[in-house]
Each structure stands twice: as structure tokens, then as C-alpha cells.
Amino acid sequence: MSIFDKLRADGLQAMLDGRKEGLKVIGAYCTFFPQELAIAAGAVPVSLCGTKEDPIAAAEEHLPRNLCPLIKSSYGFAITDSCPYFVLSDLIVGETTCDGKKKMFELMQAKKPVHVMQLPSTQEGEEALALWAAEICRLKKRIEEEFQVTITDENLREAIRIVNEERQAIKDLLDTNKQNPPLIPNVELLRASWSSMFAIDKRDGIRAAQELKAKLLKEKADAQPTDRPRVLVTGCPMGMGSEKVIRIIEELGADMVAMENCTGYKTLELQADPDHEDPIMALAEKYIQIPCSIMSPNPRRLDLLRRMIEEFKVAAVIDLTWQACHTYNIEAYSVGQMVKDLGLPYLHLETDYSNSDVETLKVRIEALLEMTR
Numbered sequence: 001m002s003i004f005d006k007l008r009a010d011g012l013q014a015m016l017d018g019r020k021e022g023l024k025v026i027g028a029y030c031t032f033f034p035q036e037l038a039i040a041a042g043a044v045p046v047s048l049c050g051t052k053e054d055p056i057a058a059a060e061e062h063l064p065r066n067l068c069p070l071i072k073s074s075y076g077f078a079i080t081d082s083c084p085y086f087v088l089s090d091l092i093v094g095e096t097t098c099d100g101k102k103k104m105f106e107l108m109q110a111k112k113p114v115h116v117m118q119l120p121s122t123q124e125g126e127e128a129l130a131l132w133a134a135e136i137c138r139l140k141k142r143i144e145e146e147f148q149v150t151i152t153d154e155n156l157r158e159a160i161r162i163v164n165e166e167r168q169a170i171k172d173l174l175d176t177n178k179q180n181p182p183l184i185p186n187v188e189l190l191r192a193s194w195s196s197m198f199a200i201d202k203r204d205g206i207r208a209a210q211e212l213k214a215k216l217l218k219e220k221a222d223a224q225p226t227d228r229p230r231v232l233v234t235g236c237p238m239g240m241g242s243e244k245v246i247r248i249i250e251e252l253g254a255d256m257v258a259m260e261n262c263t264g265y266k267t268l269e270l271q272a273d274p275d276h277e278d279p280i281m282a283l284a285e286k287y288i289q290i291p292c293s294i295m296s297p298n299p300r301r302l303d304l305l306r307r308m309i310e311e312f313k314v315a316a317v318i319d320l321t322w323q324a325c326h327t328y329n330i331e332a333y334s335v336g337q338m339v340k341d342l343g344l345p346y347l348h349l350e351t352d353y354s355n356s357d358v359e360t361l362k363v364r365i366e367a368l369l370e371m372t373r
């Protein structure tokens with residue numbers, strides 16, 4: 001795993017060095033951000049989602065306490081200048097996903113230039129696609145004006161190819177968990193997929209994923225199958241610092257073999273067509289398909305979950321909702337129904353970034369795992 005730790009460390013150093021040569025950085029908080037635009041502009045896209053509890057107290061001086069910890073952590077990092085990636089960002093791109101995030105972006109404008117994309121709340125119909133394509137166009141113009149560059153179709157097609165390749169390489173790595181024993185379960189799975197978001201050059205991320213996959217296949221070639229319960233985690237995004245549920249799963253003798261959330265599989269299968277006659281439309285068609293609970297309706301999430309449960313031979317599903325995330329909280333009902341219809345144990349957890357409920361979580365996860373044995 002040092003391959004991915006090194007990727008993050010090298011990425012940050014390269015960003016610091018690149019600043020001296022005028023390198024531009026675009027920070028974003030959501031997988032709806034079409035990162036290909038940043039790459040085509042010669043800038044670096046970086047994920048700014050807060051995954052640690054430390055800056056939440058500072059955020060609560062401006063934001064309500066009963067708000068999603070991901071939003072509070074992200075905002076807290078921003079106002080305390082304690083995230084180097086936020087400090088290095090020249091432009092912040094947000095989207096009108098959930099209510100908490102979109103109102104947070106209004107406050108964030110006091111710290112940095114923020115561009116908010118108006119995301120349709122449905123994936124259905126030509127109007128939604130046309131609106132989203134127009135918003136991608138508006139972002140393209142903003143980046144061009146902000147950085148005094150021209151984003152050509154040729155550069156955009158090349159960026160689409162690189163991002164497609166990177167997504168495929170990460171998917172290939174995580175797919176090794178379809179076998180028994182899984183090659184990269186639990187926190188290591190999270191560490192790999194989360195760290196890949198910090199590669200300054202996507203080619204480094206591709207290389208790291210391919211190298212790690214080859215290494216794991218070699219090292220674990222003779223590993224024997226295990227009877228540890230195979231768990232799938234779905235729901236809100238997680239990152240290093242907010243991985244307490246995964247640590248508990250591992251401690252209790254089970255393996256999280258797959259994550260459906262935004263740090264995991266949610267976008268890994270989505271590819272834009274580099275040969276589309278209009279590369280902006282290619283991006284719009286790709287990103288509007290993201291099966292996030294802020295979309296209404298959101299049938300693609302259930303389709304993806306059903307397929308992952310089968311392909312990863314899952315024995316139980318844990319659905320994680322961060323406190324005050326209404327869309328994932330409400331969608332838990334439909335996810336629970338679907339999982340139970342498949343005859344599998346299902347557990348919905350609502351929690352935050354603190355460790356105050358770890359003992360309760362352990363008891364509930366242990367009870368779930370008992371049902372698989």
C-alpha cells in the first residue's frame with residue numbers, strides 16, 4: 001500500500017513545486033465535477049472532501065451543528081487553512097447537489113473564487129441532459145477566463161481518454177476482491193481508491209493501480225479461501241479519517257470486499273466517449289448517470305448494488321448514512337427492501353465522524369455478521 005501513500009505524498013510535493021511554474025489547481029467536492037475540463041486546461045483537479053473530525057468545531061461557528069459531517073469537515077478545513085489542497089486551489093467548483101453543500105458554497109466564496117454548477121435533480125429527459133451540458137459549457141468558459149487558456153476539443157478528448165483509463169485501472173484493482181480470498185479488502189481498499197484522487201498526473205494513478213494489482217496477484221497467488229463474511233458497504237462517501245465502520249467490520253472478523261459509494265464503485269464504470277462528435281455532450285452523458293441519492297428517481301443505484309452483490313458474492317450489506325444526510329437516509333428504505341428481497345442481512349447505520357458511538361456500532365455490526373454465519 002506504500003505505492004498509494006507515496007502517490008499522495010508525491011502529488012502534494014509536485015503541486016507545491018508546480019506552483020512556482022504557474023501550475024493551476026481546481027478543487028472540487030463531488031464526483032459530478034467533470035475533471036476532464038481541468039485536465040484539458042492544463043490544471044490539476046483535486047478532491048477537497050473533508051474526511052476528518054478535527055476542523056468540525058471551527059465549522060460549527062458558522063454552520064448548524066445538525067449538518068452532515070462531510071460538509072462541516074470540508075468547510076472547517078477551508079476556513080482554518082488547514083488543508084494544503086484547499087490553500088493551493090485557484091478555483092473551487094461546487095454543484096447544487098444536496099441543500100447543505102449548496103448553501104455552504106455561498107459562505108465559502110468569502111475564502112476563494114467558487115463556481116457552482118446547477119445540477120439537474122433528475123437524470124430523466126432531454127431537458128435535464130441539455131441543462132447539464134450547458135452547465136459544463138459554462139464551467140469551461142469560467143476555467144478559460146480564470147486561467148487565460150483555451151480548452152480545445154482535442155485536449156478534451158485526450159483528457160477523456162486519460163480519465164477513462166484511470167477509472168478502468170482502479171476498477172481492475174478493486175475487482176480483485178471478487179475472488180476468495182479478496183486481495184484488497186477493508187481499509188486497504190479505501191486507502192487505494194481514496195488516495196488515487198490525489199495523483200497530480202492521472203498516469204501516476206494508473207501506474208500505481210496496475211503495479212499494486214500485479215504485486216497482490218503475485219504475493220497472494222497461493223492464499224487459501226477464507227470463510228470470513230463478505231460485506232458490501234453502500235451510502236455516503238468515506239475517506240481516510242472517517243473509516244471507523246470499516247475498521248469495526250475488519251476487527252469483527254469480516255471483510256469489506258466492495259464499496260458502492262463515491263469513494264468506491266459509484267463512478268468507476270462510467271466512461272465518456274472520446275470520439276463523440278461533441279466532447280462536452282460526451283461528458284454530460286457520462287456524469288448525469290452517476291447514481292447519487294440526490295437524483296430523483298435514482299434507479300441506477302439499485303441496479304448497480306444488485307449487480308455488485310452478485311459479482312462480489314456478498315453475504316451482508318451495510319448502508320452508511322452521515323447524520324443529517326436526508327437523501328441517503330430516505331433512500332435507505334428502498335435499499336433495505338431490495339437487499340432483504342435478495343435474502344441477505346442488511347444494516348442501516350446513521351453516524352458521524354466522532355468515535356462516541358463505536359461501541360454501539362460494534363454491537364450492531366456483530367449482530368449483522370451473526371446472521372451470515
Ligand code: SF4
Nearest residue numbers: 030031032097262292
Ligand atoms: S454522494 Fe452524491 S453528492 Fe456526495 S460526492 Fe457522491 S455524487 Fe456528490
Ligand code: SF4
Nearest residue numbers: 068070098236322325
Ligand atoms: S453525505 Fe449527503 S448531506 Fe453530506 S454532502 Fe453528501 S449528499 Fe450532502
